[in-house]
Amino acid sequence: MSAADSAHHGDGHGHHEASHGSFRGYVTGFVLSVILTAIPFALVMARPIDSALWTGLVVMAFAVVQIVVHMVYFLHMNTSSEGGWTVLALIFTIVLVVITLTGSLWVMHHLNTNMMPLAPGDVLHRHP
Secondary structure, eight states: OOHHHHHHHTTSSOOOGGGSOOHHHHHHHHHHHHHHHHHHHHHHHHOOSSOHHHHHHHHHHHHHHHHHHHHHHTSOOOSSOSOTHHHHHHHHHHHHHHHHHHHHHHHHHHHHHHOOOOOTTOOOOOOO
16 A cells, blocks of 8 residues: 555545545536426426326426435435445435325325315305
8 A cells, every 4th residue: 555545544534535426416416406396397387287197296206306316416325335324225215205205195185175165155054
C-alpha cells in the first residue's frame, strides 16, 4: 500500500466515492424530480385523460418512479451489498409505499362515496 493510499484510508472510515453523491448526480435527481412532479400536475390540471381512474393510476405510477429516483439519487441506494441495510431499507420503503397508496385510495374512495353533497331540495333529517 502506498503512502497516498494509507493517508487516504488511514482514518478507518473507508470513504468510497461511489457511495456519496456528486453535484452532477444531485442535479440529475433534482431535474428528474421536477419533471416527475410537473407531468402529473399537468395531467390533473389539463385533464387530457377522460377517465379519473386512469389519471389516478398514471399519477400513482409517476409517484412510484419518483420514489425510485429519490432512493437512487438522494439516498444513494444501489444493488451493491455494502451491508444488509440497503435491502432492508428497500423492502421497508416498498411496504410503506404500498400501505400509503392503498390507504390513500381507500380514504379518497370512501370520502367520495360518503361525503357527496346534497342535491337541491334535499333536507337534512335530524333524529333526536
